[in-house]
Amino acid sequence: MSEKKMNLTVKLLSVLTCLALVLTWGLPEPTAQAKLKVGIIHIGSINDAGYNQAHSEGVQIMKKNLPNVEVIQVENVPEGADAERVMENMIKQGAQLIIPASFGYLDPALRVAKKYPDVKFVHPGGYKLAPNLGTYWASTPDAFYLMGIAAGKTTKTNKAGYVVALPISFFLANINAFHLGARSVNPKMETRVVFMGTFLDAPKEATATNALLDQGVDVLGVIVDSPITVVQAAEKRGAYSIGYHYLGVQKFASKGWVSGIAFTWGELYTRFAKQVMDGTWKSEALLGNLASDFLTIAPFGPVVPPDAIKLVNETKQEFINGKKNAYQGPIKDNKGVERVKAGEFWPLTNIGKMDWLVEGVIGQPK
Amino acid sequence: MIISFLISIISGAIHSGTPLLYATLSETVGERTGIVNLGLEGIMLIGAVVGFTTTVQTGNPLLGVLAAALAGGLFNMVFGFLVITRRANQLASGLALMFCGVGLSAMIGASFIGSRIQGLNEVRIPLFSDIPIVGRMFFNYDILVYSAIPVAVLVWWLMFRTRWGLGLRAVGENPTAAFAAGKNPHRLQYQALFIAGILGGIAGAHLSLAIAKTWAEWMTAGRGFIAVALVIFSKWHPLRAIAGALLFGGAISLQLQMQARGVPVSSFLLDMLPYVLSLVVLAIWSGARRHATPGSLGRVFQGTE
Numbered sequence: 001m002s003e004k005k006m007n008l009t010v011k012l013l014s015v016l017t018c019l020a021l022v023l024t025w026g027l028p029e030p031t032a033q034a035k036l037k038v039g040i041i042h043i044g045s046i047n048d049a050g051y052n053q054a055h056s057e058g059v060q061i062m063k064k065n066l067p068n069v070e071v072i073q074v075e076n077v078p079e080g081a082d083a084e085r086v087m088e089n090m091i092k093q094g095a096q097l098i099i100p101a102s103f104g105y106l107d108p109a110l111r112v113a114k115k116y117p118d119v120k121f122v123h124p125g126g127y128k129l130a131p132n133l134g135t136y137w138a139s140t141p142d143a144f145y146l147m148g149i150a151a152g153k154t155t156k157t158n159k160a161g162y163v164v165a166l167p168i169s170f171f172l173a174n175i176n177a178f179h180l181g182a183r184s185v186n187p188k189m190e191t192r193v194v195f196m197g198t199f200l201d202a203p204k205e206a207t208a209t210n211a212l213l214d215q216g217v218d219v220l221g222v223i224v225d226s227p228i229t230v231v232q233a234a235e236k237r238g239a240y241s242i243g244y245h246y247l248g249v250q251k252f253a254s255k256g257w258v259s260g261i262a263f264t265w266g267e268l269y270t271r272f273a274k275q276v277m278d279g280t281w282k283s284e285a286l287l288g289n290l291a292s293d294f295l296t297i298a299p300f301g302p303v304v305p306p307d308a309i310k311l312v313n314e315t316k317q318e319f320i321n322g323k324k325n326a327y328q329g330p331i332k333d334n335k336g337v338e339r340v341k342a343g344e345f346w347p348l349t350n351i352g353k354m355d356w357l358v359e360g361v362i363g364q365p366k
Numbered sequence: 367m368i369i370s371f372l373i374s375i376i377s378g379a380i381h382s383g384t385p386l387l388y389a390t391l392s393e394t395v396g397e398r399t400g401i402v403n404l405g406l407e408g409i410m411l412i413g414a415v416v417g418f419t420t421t422v423q424t425g426n427p428l429l430g431v432l433a434a435a436l437a438g439g440l441f442n443m444v445f446g447f448l449v450i451t452r453r454a455n456q457l458a459s460g461l462a463l464m465f466c467g468v469g470l471s472a473m474i475g476a477s478f479i480g481s482r483i484q485g486l487n488e489v490r491i492p493l494f495s496d497i498p499i500v501g502r503m504f505f506n507y508d509i510l511v512y513s514a515i516p517v518a519v520l521v522w523w524l525m526f527r528t529r530w531g532l533g534l535r536a537v538g539e540n541p542t543a544a545f546a547a548g549k550n551p552h553r554l555q556y557q558a559l560f561i562a563g564i565l566g567g568i569a570g571a572h573l574s575l576a577i578a579k580t581w582a583e584w585m586t587a588g589r590g591f592i593a594v595a596l597v598i599f600s601k602w603h604p605l606r607a608i609a610g611a612l613l614f615g616g617a618i619s620l621q622l623q624m625q626a627r628g629v630p631v632s633s634f635l636l637d638m639l640p641y642v643l644s645l646v647v648l649a650i651w652s653g654a655r656r657h658a659t660p661g662s663l664g665r666v667f668q669g670t671e
Binding site for chain 1 (some may be wrong): 370374376381382385412474476479480482529577578579581582583584585587589614618619622623625626628630631632633634637
């Protein structure tokens with residue numbers, strides 16, 4: 001192709017691009033009767049069947065509940081300055097409620113919140129508040145304890161495995177609760193943990209799952225952004241699996257499905273939107289539990305024995321009534337140090353300080 | 367106990383090392399003609415997603431591999447057009463190709479997330495696979511693993527034992543001289559990039575069809591960049607790339623195996639293992655007898671008008 005022709009092609013292409021830009025400019029005009037615009041930013045893809053999809057389905061349900069709410073959704077936003085830009089852009093488009101749906105968005109959101117005091121922000125799992133920024137999350141150890149009961153009653157090899165992103169206290173607390181739940185029904189139970197060092201690396205997750213299965217583990221659980229790879233790898237080798245984050249994980253591993261812990265944000269987001277619309281919203285640190293409508297135990301699979309389901313439901317009631325604590329002493333850690341004395345318990349409000357793994361868990365907490 | 371550990375380490379090294387080897391070979395072929403391709407990550411992603419979606423739709427993972435190879439090759443032609451015909455900066459174009467691959471693969475794969483495939487399963491070789499221990503160590507893999515080392519040898523043979531390969535390397539060292547000797551640098555570079563794209567596509571397909579057997583966005587998670595580093599590690603040599611890829615893959619799988627077995631070492635330290643090992647090997651092995659870097663790597667051949 002000669003130089004001249006090439007230049008012509010390039011010019012033609014740029015003209016076409018400009019034309020396309022002009023034609024599509026301002027196509028999605030906001031409808032006049034929209035009362036509230038909600039902006040939500042995601043750290044990953046909303047199709048991950050995990051953390052992000054749970055948030056995304058939450059706003060979809062909110063939209064269904066409140067037809068006059070409009071949603072601006074942006075995926076794959078890096079934490080930091082990019083997140084700030086996207087949030088400001090949403091505000092310029094008229095968003096009055098912003099959901100920065102990742103832990104690392106907290107500081108960017110606080111900065112934007114300071115700049116726009118009339119816009120409300122709700123952040124999942126944050127530990128700081130501002131007059132116009134509230135936080136929400138659900139405390140998960142009780143739910144992991146229930147998964148432990150189901151796993152302990154379902155396993156044939158008395159070995160469970162967990163594929164976990166990082167050894168941070170909240171995840172250690174979840175694994176500990178799971179193991180204590182499993183031990184409460186199966187004293188021979190052991191739980192093996194593999195830390196990935198990342199929230200998203202499907203091939204590495206598959207390799208870790210296979211490494212655990214090679215050790216005789218037959219129940220697989222997962223704390224990374226997308227549970228699909230782990231539960232599918234477990235299913236392929238005939239092992240049982242426990243889901244996390246998203247309610248719909250079961251369909252990816254239906255044969256060996258035990259149960260799962262899911263965040264169902266829809267009704268909570270509906271409440272937030274209503275409060276912002278009628279002016280009753282106030283900044284608070286909301287922490288839910290098994291009684292909340294945003295922390296759900298997923299349906300049980302066919303492999304779980306009926307007595308286990310009954311026991312899980314009874315124990316769930318005990319947790320809700322405050323009759324039971326997941327970390328009831330005596331508890332030793334897996335290095336033999338006594339962490340909770342007999343008759344005492346480790347309060348759920350203190351799990352941020354849990355930097356050890358319970359006796360019987362095979363893994364390194366640091 | 368020790369034998370089973372050894373088996374899982376070696377099979378883990380071979381499994382995790384295979385996509386790295388294909389990717390390293392891809393980058394080696396390109397860099398030997400003087401083109402640094404930082405877009406390898408994007409090519410692998412295209413290969414991974416095209417391989418996966420083709421397998422979902424046809425039920426045939428071999429067709430998936432074929433489609434992935436072709437898609438990788440064609441996608442790399444975009445890069446070729448930019449850096450060869452349009453003479454754009456290689457590093458910037460490579461990064462653009464990577465981001466393009468990330469976005470494009472996410473778009474193609476969006477509706478295939480969670481689709482189930484049989485994937486590339488282990489092919490047992492009669493007699494060999496039945497040998498105790500050795501059979502499980504070396505003869506219990508999918509087809510792309512078996513073909514990896516032959517492909518590396520083939521790449522070596524093409525580059526170092528054929529006239530075509532001589533021309534290719536000449537272009538990487540000094541395109542003007544190669545041109546004066548009657549070679550067509552641009553055509554050779556396009557050919558090299560097409561082959562590199564095929565290899566990169568296969569690397570991605572191995573991740574999605576054999577290892578993870580799922581599609582996830584950005585599932586290469588930096589392996590494309592590790593391969594760029596492994597090229598330097600292996601001094602632009604296809605056969606040394608085998609050692610580099612196995613070592614790195616082995617270190618990745620070793621740390622996961624050690625955790626699963628409950629070896630009392632911090633997971634943070636274990637996570638560093640692949641990189642520490644690479645540093646150690648480089649430190650011991652870096653006494654270069656001669657410069658291995660292609661002479662005009664990263665430079666743009668301006669033509670001779």
